[in-house]
Each structure stands twice: as structure tokens, then as C-alpha cells.
Amino acid sequence: MKHPKDFSEFVYGSGTIKMEDEFAFISKISPKQTHQPSLICGIGDDAAVYRGAPNLDEVVCVDTMVEGIHFRRDTLTPFQIGKKGLAINVSDVAAMGAVPAFYLVSIAIPPTWTEEELGEVFKGMDEIAKQHNMDLIGGDTVSIKESLVLTVTVIGRVEKGRGLYRSSAKAGDLIFITGAVGSSAAGLDLLFEKGLNGDFNEKEQILVKSHQEPLPHVAEGRMLAYSQKRIALNDVSDGVASEANEIAEASQVKMIIEADKLPIHEAMNAYPLEKRLKWALFGGEDFVLIGTVPKEEAVELADQFQTQGHLFKIIGFVEAGPASVYIKQDDELKKLKKHGYNHFQKRG
Amino acid sequence: MKHPKDFSEFVYGSGTIKMEDEFAFISKISPKQTHQPSLICGIGDDAAVYRGAPNLDEVVCVDTMVEGIHFRRDTLTPFQIGKKGLAINVSDVAAMGAVPAFYLVSIAIPPTWTEEELGEVFKGMDEIAKQHNMDLIGGDTVSIKESLVLTVTVIGRVEKGRGLYRSSAKAGDLIFITGAVGSSAAGLDLLFEKGLNGDFNEKEQILVKSHQEPLPHVAEGRMLAYSQKRIALNDVSDGVASEANEIAEASQVKMIIEADKLPIHEAMNAYPLEKRLKWALFGGEDFVLIGTVPKEEAVELADQFQTQGHLFKIIGFVEAGPASVYIKQDDELKKLKKHGYNHFQKRG
Structure with a gap:
């Protein structure tokens, strides 16, 4: 004892x-x-x-x-x-x-x-x-x-006072992400299939490494805090759907993510779109940052990120409405729950 | 995952x-x-x-x-x-x-x-x-x-700067303790014997409670920090022997604990002295504080503790010498290792 x-x-x-x-x-x-x-x-x-x-x-x-x-x-x-x-x-x-x-x-x-x-x-x-x-x-x-x-x-x-919270999103904001998503889940899938010492080709090695040794986006987070803009922020530990929902709930806004804008690593090209999208949205453990920023500030931030060699990709937008997240694909909106799709809805 | x-x-x-x-x-x-x-x-x-x-x-x-x-x-x-x-x-x-x-x-x-x-x-x-x-x-x-x-x-x-470390003890200091030791170990012994719903008499209940719901000595720690005296401090999570050795090592001093001064709860009176002493020295989880204080400051602190209704008991003294802890009993010194006695030595 x-x-x-x-x-x-x-x-x-x-x-x-x-x-x-x-x-x-x-x-x-x-x-x-x-x-x-x-x-x-x-x-x-x-x-x-x-x-x-x-x-x-x-x-x-x-x-x-x-x-x-x-x-x-x-x-x-x-x-x-x-x-x-x-x-x-x-x-x-x-x-x-x-x-x-x-x-x-x-x-x-x-x-x-x-x-x-x-x-x-x-x-x-x-x-x-x-x-x-x-x-x-x-x-x-x-x-x-x-x-x-x-x-x-x-x-x-x-x-002091520059911490970035999930609750800062507002209607009219854009949604950004700082890196590719889905790679970690794809890598885990490969590891389950072939094991730790499996024979992985070059592309597979990228994905496996993404799962095994993801790097946190500290530099990106610091640039965002330093900008002193109104930014809501979350890291993608549980998948884009889950993290976006947390921002939507904390900020009481409706978020629309455009499927074709999600950065997915080209090493995943061989997989069918549906699988890539599933991993990107629900896979998690990518450790990139997802957030929202006022529309008029996005260009300046994107420039700053580009200068520093970091990704700053707009993947959707924020609307007024009950706390919720939708994925927009081929002009169709699906509601994204934290861990799955539900009830379909035609856009417009 | x-x-x-x-x-x-x-x-x-x-x-x-x-x-x-x-x-x-x-x-x-x-x-x-x-x-x-x-x-x-x-x-x-x-x-x-x-x-x-x-x-x-x-x-x-x-x-x-x-x-x-x-x-x-x-x-x-x-x-x-x-x-x-x-x-x-x-x-x-x-x-x-x-x-x-x-x-x-x-x-x-x-x-x-x-x-x-x-x-x-x-x-x-x-x-x-x-x-x-x-x-x-x-x-x-x-x-x-x-x-x-x-x-x-x-x-x-x-x-700022008032934290109390194990490394502050010096030769000439006195060793103090802020509460009874050994009760938790005695309580655990009773629990092993009779189980959670055992039939404990009044004294046994005190010991069992000491094991199950020990209270940290925050007020005592605060009084010591507030005093701004040179105090080395440790909590008795692993038994007096272990904690004293940590202070002795961190401060590079020799500490002598007088066995008959150790505060042992009267609920333990029925146990043989050897057992009481063993639990007090090696039992742990009593969560009282043990430390050292310059000799000339001890009386003032003892008065302050008494006024507040807290125990401040001198249980030994610090000497120059290689980092070590001894227990003094009937004019005999035994070296106290962290978890046991070893090589006896006549006090000379």
C-alpha cells in the first residue's frame, strides 16, 4: 500500500x-x-x-x-x-x-x-x-x-486575455482548418490490416506515420492567438464532425462544411471518396486545428500562414441558426452529428 | 480508437x-x-x-x-x-x-x-x-x-518565493511534526483483518477513519509558509522514515528522530510499542507534515500553532554529517533507511 x-x-x-x-x-x-x-x-x-x-x-x-x-x-x-x-x-x-x-x-x-x-x-x-x-x-x-x-x-x-475558445464563432464567419484530415484514421486502418512491421508502400507510410506520430499545430495556434482576431478554435482529436459540433454548440451557431474543400492528403487518393470523407469527418487524431474567423479577416490570416509555410484552408461558413453542423456535398446538405450523418436535407 | x-x-x-x-x-x-x-x-x-x-x-x-x-x-x-x-x-x-x-x-x-x-x-x-x-x-x-x-x-x-522545500534543513535545526503518525497503517491493518463493514470498536474506528479519510494539513502548511522562517517541509505520505530521508538527502544533513517523542494516537495504545513504532516510521498515508526549523524559531511557531489549535511537536534534531536519518531509542541510535532499519550503532 x-x-x-x-x-x-x-x-x-x-x-x-x-x-x-x-x-x-x-x-x-x-x-x-x-x-x-x-x-x-x-x-x-x-x-x-x-x-x-x-x-x-x-x-x-x-x-x-x-x-x-x-x-x-x-x-x-x-x-x-x-x-x-x-x-x-x-x-x-x-x-x-x-x-x-x-x-x-x-x-x-x-x-x-x-x-x-x-x-x-x-x-x-x-x-x-x-x-x-x-x-x-x-x-x-x-x-x-x-x-x-x-x-x-x-x-x-x-x-493575458488572448486564449482562443470554442465559443467565439458568429454567423458570417468562415470555417478554416490548418492541415489535412483523415490521414491518421487511414493509417490506423492500414496498421490494423498489416501490423506494426507491415510492408507499407510510400503513400501508405505517410498515412501510417500520420497515425503514429502526429505533430500538434503549436505554431499555427500561436499565429492565431497573436493575430488578436475573434477566432473560435479546436483541435481535431475526434474528427472534424465532432470538433465542429463542439464549436457550434459552444457558440450556438450553425456551421456548414463544404466536402470538396476538406484538405485530404493525396496519399489517400486510391481510396473511394466515401471512405476518404468518412475518415476526414469522423476519424480523428489528426491534431490539426479547426476554427472560425470573421470573413473580412480571413485573407490577411491566409497570407500570414502562407508566408510561414502553414496551411490555412477555408472549408465552410457559419450561419445563424440552432447549434448544428452540416456537410455540403453536390448541393446537398446532410446534418453531421458528432459521430455520424443523419437526416438528409436538400439545400435551398 | x-x-x-x-x-x-x-x-x-x-x-x-x-x-x-x-x-x-x-x-x-x-x-x-x-x-x-x-x-x-x-x-x-x-x-x-x-x-x-x-x-x-x-x-x-x-x-x-x-x-x-x-x-x-x-x-x-x-x-x-x-x-x-x-x-x-x-x-x-x-x-x-x-x-x-x-x-x-x-x-x-x-x-x-x-x-x-x-x-x-x-x-x-x-x-x-x-x-x-x-x-x-x-x-x-x-x-x-x-x-x-x-x-x-x-x-x-x-x-512568490515562499514555497517550502525539502532542501532547507541545516545542522542545528529541530525536527517537527504536525500530527500523529502510524494511525493510517494501523487502520489499514484492521481493514485487512475485518473488511470494510467489520465490527470496529471506538478506538479501532478512529484508526480505520485515519486510513480511509485522512485530512491534508493545508492550514498548517500555510502557517509555516506565512512565518517566512527557514523551513524544510514534507508530507508524511510514505512514513516518517521515508520523508525524513528525503529531507536529509535534499539538505545533505543528518537527522536524529527521538522515538519517544513521536506523536502516536492513544487509540493505538493496545498495540505493542514495536508495532506502533513500525507503523509510525514506515506506515505512511498519515498526511501530516514533517519538517525542520531553526532552533531559535521553534518556540514562536509552537505558540502560533497552539493558538490555532494545531499540533507542532518537536521530534528530533538535525546535525552536520552525511545525508542520513537515525532513530534514537533508549540511548541507542539505529540508522533508518527509507523502508527499514539497518546497522545498529551505540550512541556515543
Whole structure:
């Protein structure tokens, strides 16, 4: 019934790794250097401490991945599990327009995992962390009987009052997206079919990589926050349909997405349109950003994005009306529920 | 492979609860009102947002409890599991001298748990939260095949530069403790013996309650931070031996604890001394605070604590020497390792 409460106490931890190895493991995963100047105390005390700032709002989120539910060892390597575990949260921070700064990792380890594999999980997180100068500042390491459970908390910061919420959309706005959607779902489909070491052709490799190592759109989120325009924003973790519905509900608007404008990677060209559209709308885990912007601001933003080499694609528009999302295809409107189509409706 | 990332997306969540019930459940656990004026956005967007403050340091920690490892359903009720899950973290924040403000809850739910039981887990957390005006600001709800996993992240705040660390002890200091130790371990022993609905006498009930519903010493931590004295501090989550060793290591000092000064609840009087001492030193989960203070400051602090009705008991002293902890009993010194005694040594 010992309850190790942070990495400094991992030594009494899980019983998964032998006592001597645990010291080495903690030493291995503890950062040798930190990047955030506001950090006062990282791993090694009861809690981490960092300095508040008068000009910043604090942004915090948490996400859990469970072995057998959110990933399988035949779809992601341990490195990719770690990378994705952090990326999911960084994507949430990006969707607020914030800069990720710190993360804490709580990991429940079953006896089926080796120390080397666990090290890979932390290396995967470290790769994402390095890209954003993030510091690992705490966590918990416990044992569990069956499935690995990886819970990551991320703390980010955004200039005071500039956070981007789902509730800012208004009738007349345009809907934009910052990257291709559906690739991750297509990649997962391939992984289910062929397994982790399957023989993938060049296009398939692109899709598989999209599923295994999606990159959060932090730079895009920052450009949007920095623009100080009225922007509603969400990240595409659960598919375009779901994310658009969240914006529609939070903003109480009607959103119309034009099917032929959805950016779908050309690596998916071989699939029938229906399948591509299904993955784009309902697949999720693409970690691009979807949002709305006043019509008159869209061109300026598009220019800025193009200059920086980022995608800013208009995929629809916002109307007054009860909170709802429609997909427009061949002049026909279908209502998009969070996870499926329902009741057809002729446009006009 | 859907990955619900916060409560607003619980609806596509775990598959444990039926779709209709999930809405009701989320609505039930989502706070109807918030208490922290700095909160800008709680549950319902990609991440929570709260306002930074120039005069405050941010304190953050995370802890995971796994069914079958950290609790069993025959030792804690669902309400107590929730209460303890939050209390563990609040205790860590208290050990920094900080005020707990926010919490996020990630819960992996196996099919063996009912919606009512899950509601009880959240009610238990809410009870602790109410005591400290804390707001639930986010989380994640996922499914798991076997054991419930409860991960709580707590954010607290402390006046700039006043956080209390383990590394502040110096030779000449006195060691203090803010409450009785060993009760939780004794209570667990009784629960193992008689089960959740066992027939406990009055004294046993005190011990069982100590294990099931320990209260973090936030007020005590605040008094210590407020005193602005040089204080090293830790909470007793893993037993006095372990916590003292952490202070000794972080501060590079030798600590001597006097066995007859350890506050042990009179409800434990019936147990042999050896057992009482073992539980006090190695039991853990008492959530009192242990620390060091300069000798000349101890009386003032003791007076302040007494005025407020809190315990402030001197249990030993700090000497120069290699990082180590000794227990002094009948003029004999035994070295205290984190989880056991070793090599005896006559006090000379």
C-alpha cells in the first residue's frame, strides 16, 4: 500500500523494476537540464513550482491513453506511445493559442513492460518536449496488473486575455482548418490490416506515420492567438464532425462544411471518396486545428500562414441558426452529428 | 480508437456508461459554481485557463491510485477513494506551503463500476475540494478493461518565493511534526483483518477513519509558509522514515528522530510499542507534515500553532554529517533507511 507520489519516490514504486534499476531509470528520465526560465523546482520535491507572470494566463489539460483501448502494441511502438501521449495534450494547448511549457507524467506499469520499453516511452515524450522547449517537472509511477496507463498533464501559457475558445464563432464567419484530415484514421486502418512491421508502400507510410506520430499545430495556434482576431478554435482529436459540433454548440451557431474543400492528403487518393470523407469527418487524431474567423479577416490570416509555410484552408461558413453542423456535398446538405450523418436535407 | 480528451467529450467516451447516462453523469460531476476568482475557463474547452498573478508561484503535482494496488474495494468505499485521491495531492501542495486551487481528474473506468459508484468517487473529491474552495477544471474519462485508475492533478499557489522545500534543513535545526503518525497503517491493518463493514470498536474506528479519510494539513502548511522562517517541509505520505530521508538527502544533513517523542494516537495504545513504532516510521498515508526549523524559531511557531489549535511537536534534531536519518531509542541510535532499519550503532 505504499504510494509513491512523484519520481523522487519512484524507488518504493511499482515493484515492476528491481530496486537498483529504479534508481537508474529515474535518473535516466529526469531532465539533465531545463528550458523554462520560470521553473523554480522540478522533479524532486512534493510538487513542482514555477513563477507566475502578470501578463500570462495559465492553460492546463490532461489526457490518458490506455493500452488496448487507445493504442495497441501492434499499432504503436513504445517510443510512439510516449510521443503521442504528450502530443495529444500539446495539441489541446495549441487549440487554446497557448505555448506549452511544462508536463507531468503519471504512468501505471504492468509487469509485461520492460525497463527498456518504458525508457522508450519517455524518450518519445522527450522528442515532443524538445520541439517546444518543454520541461518534465513531475509525475507518478505506479504498478498495475494488466494494461499500461499513461496520463500526461500539460501546462501552457498564453498572453493575458488572448486564449482562443470554442465559443467565439458568429454567423458570417468562415470555417478554416490548418492541415489535412483523415490521414491518421487511414493509417490506423492500414496498421490494423498489416501490423506494426507491415510492408507499407510510400503513400501508405505517410498515412501510417500520420497515425503514429502526429505533430500538434503549436505554431499555427500561436499565429492565431497573436493575430488578436475573434477566432473560435479546436483541435481535431475526434474528427472534424465532432470538433465542429463542439464549436457550434459552444457558440450556438450553425456551421456548414463544404466536402470538396476538406484538405485530404493525396496519399489517400486510391481510396473511394466515401471512405476518404468518412475518415476526414469522423476519424480523428489528426491534431490539426479547426476554427472560425470573421470573413473580412480571413485573407490577411491566409497570407500570414502562407508566408510561414502553414496551411490555412477555408472549408465552410457559419450561419445563424440552432447549434448544428452540416456537410455540403453536390448541393446537398446532410446534418453531421458528432459521430455520424443523419437526416438528409436538400439545400435551398 | 476515439480519444475523448476532456469531460466535454466524455460523451464518446468509455463505453462503460450508456450514451444517455453519460450526458447526465457529466452534468452531475461538472461544477455548478466555481470558487476561484482567477478561473477564466473550466470544463468545456480544450484546456482550462486561469489568470496568472505577479505575486504568486504556481505549484503543481499529480498522483495516481490504482484499484488493487493502492486501494481495494474492501478497504475503501468509492466515496473514500475519491476523497483520498484528491487528498493525497492536496497534501503535496500543503507540503509546499501552498494553497490548493484547482484540480483535474483523469479516470479510467472498468466495466465493473456502476455510474452510481463513479458518482460517489467524484462526490468524495468534491468534499475535499469544498473544504479548500477548489475548482474541478478538467479531466479525461476513458475506459479500461480491468482496474479503476484515478489520476488527479492539483494546482496550488503560494506567495512568490515562499514555497517550502525539502532542501532547507541545516545542522542545528529541530525536527517537527504536525500530527500523529502510524494511525493510517494501523487502520489499514484492521481493514485487512475485518473488511470494510467489520465490527470496529471506538478506538479501532478512529484508526480505520485515519486510513480511509485522512485530512491534508493545508492550514498548517500555510502557517509555516506565512512565518517566512527557514523551513524544510514534507508530507508524511510514505512514513516518517521515508520523508525524513528525503529531507536529509535534499539538505545533505543528518537527522536524529527521538522515538519517544513521536506523536502516536492513544487509540493505538493496545498495540505493542514495536508495532506502533513500525507503523509510525514506515506506515505512511498519515498526511501530516514533517519538517525542520531553526532552533531559535521553534518556540514562536509552537505558540502560533497552539493558538490555532494545531499540533507542532518537536521530534528530533538535525546535525552536520552525511545525508542520513537515525532513530534514537533508549540511548541507542539505529540508522533508518527509507523502508527499514539497518546497522545498529551505540550512541556515543
